[in-house]
Amino acid sequence: MSSEMKKLNVLMCGTGEYTTGWTGSGASKSDKKIGVVGLTLFDLRRLGKVEKLGMVGTNGSKFPAIRKHLDENIAQVYTDMDTTFDAFPEGAVVDPEAYKAAIDKMSAGDAVVIFTPDSTHYPIALYAIERGIHVLVTKPAVQLLAHHNDLVAAAKKHNVVCFVEHHKRFDPVYSDARARAASLGEFNFFSAWMSQPKSQLETFRAWAGRDSDISYYLSSHHIDIHCWIMQDKAIPTRVTASAATGIATSEPYNCVPQTEDTITLLVDWQSLSSSKHKGTAVYTASWTAPMKSGVHSAQHWYYMAEKGEINVDQAHRGYDIVNDESGKAWYNPFYMKYSPSESGHFDGQRGYGYVSIEKFVDAARSVNAGLTTPADFDSHGLPTIANTVLTTAILHAGRISLDEKRPVNIKRSNDEWILE
Template identity: 85%
Template sequence: MSSDKKLNVLMCGTGEYTTGWTPSGASKSDKKIGVVGLTLFDLRRLGKVEKLSMVGVNGSKFPAIREHLNANIAQVYKDIDTSFEGFPEEGKVDPEAYKTAIDKLSAGDAVIIFTPDNTHYDIAKYAIERGLHVLVTKPAVQFLKHHLELVQLAAKHKVVCFVEHHKRFDPVYGDAKVRAQTLGECNFFSAWMSQPKSQLETFRAWAGKDSDISYYLSSHHIDIHCWIMQGRAVPTRVVASAATGIATGEPYNCVPQTEDTITLLVDWQSLASSRHRSTAVYTASWTAPMNSGVHSAQHWYYMAEKGEINVDQAHRGYDIVNDATGKSYYNPFYMKYTPSESGHFDGQRGYGYVSIEKFVDAARSVNAGTTTAADFDAHGLPTIANTVLTTAILHAGRLSLDEKRPVYIKQQGDEWVLE
């Protein structure tokens, strides 16, 4: 098969991250025109992808989405085509429209999943079983057994399955990961990530019902810590605690079980030294104050035998003050939305873009026969096989909250289990 064969891609999910469109209209976050759709439209311009399709649950959203994409992408950037085939048809509501859309693809095509957390497993499984390459947003799935099943299915069908942990492609995180290897045994890790209360409006349809803020946000930094510790230490015990009261009150009125802020306390055991055990604290919240200048507060701290690392990715020494909106801290390393001098989209170096392009390149490489899907497990990439412990920690955290007890992570042979 020719190595220059273009990839056909189905986008599952029509919301903020794919299109920049939310239930209340155009997003007011830092992703006003989305990430997935824009990246794929540009990769089509650059000759890497060909046919694009998009599937949601309600086909009546597509006219507004097409108008939004045309006005804010096609009319802003030179030579970019925002056309796509939509599922279900206009006027139809179908929670299983993803099956119809996937059935129109051929083995070797690709599916990118940005849907509510509780739907990831069903969509990914359906796609992989049909020989399609899959990129699924974090958290990959909510249950450890489902993650392990996807690992096996991807291996069986010899397809690429990545989790869209784009923080791995942030140059600061990547550099910090390498430097952490020189500091000896880890002793303590702490991570904080939050988004403003307005997110409860954006995610009201599923917040607290179908997933929680730990799955949605802490998955970023839990993966980064697991990536740093890969082959060096393993998590053994998780205890979770949650704050409540804001999301369930006025004006958000989320379902009664919705937590505001979730903290996981995790024990890690060194693989090289029985003497060394470390502690990690991962906290995520979607009830942070409005107008703080950032959409996502995000920082982490790593302390080891011979040194420490402190990363603040919300404040990068770059802030702008506007009379109307006050001070804002921008992150052009994630997605650059300003056009190039020639008027074209110019965000190809942003790690939000790179994360998707790496998947497209991997799928094309496997289709061409120049690599196998299993090769990417050795490349430090967030493959489904390389991200098992991230799901184990998240699932253990949910169990700890629900059952009010510590949950243990253990290895039985080649399998990981929760007890």
């Protein structure tokens, strides 16, 4: 199959922690010290799936430090790893719209991977799609339901692949749980918790509370997993939100006054096969968790249905390590593997952070070769833009509920999901 498939040219939008592992204050101190996106694409280039790579940010003066960081931590650590890429904007230039010049240099059938602040996803994705370029956008895809509907229509019109990078779908535990949920009958109750330590408020101070909130940023993971489990079985109908405040806006974080610490969404669900079966779900996310709890992301969820229940704790996997200096820590070996293979090569191809990006690259190449159409992936249970619309509907409804202090209904109208 690969003989028919051409290598894919990819532009990475966003130069931050998830792409490069580099933050404004140096190498990230989180569990993504050398990033995920750049590392994965450099490896996919080594393996012959990707050709030209570019990277676009808003500030060209960051690139020398980023190149040095990638060279020292990737090129010099792994065998045969080439970390070269074209940078936009070049030199000491600050240009919030540099992505346009970068995308303008691309051809239809190339691909863009977007890991930028939430409020910028929509304009960048639309700009790329309208030029016939395949798009992988990090979660939350967009903040407004109308924008999500626009991207669904644009991707269909321009016949491109548009995926949302919901990597939790490729976590072996989550995908196994989804398969088992199918035999448990009608849905009844779902509860999810996801948090990150207060140190994240330092990392995200530039946009926390200003451009987005913790519900969009973190709850998007578990809301998508629940929507995926419920696909074609039940739909969300009403969202009521509640928030805790006071930590992010105080010393030493001093986030903007409207920043919430913890956000909870209460969501009503309606079965599609039985009018009498209704379910309820509670999704909570926080970025004010304790600093030394031993995990970067605390994450667990509980699913109860007519004939059974599922309990998933993805922070504590029966695997913990104690270090004299930092104490006890629980690691997630399924996400990314950074230790090299026996031959010194990168060895993380089975991590779900990697798989998520590779599935998109494979889909784009397959469509370019005429072997599949973008619509084919909607039926594969993959996080396509069309398959993830209800995740955005719930998140957007939650934001309106917080701002307007009222419940928000989710409805279907003329083949489109709307809020009222």
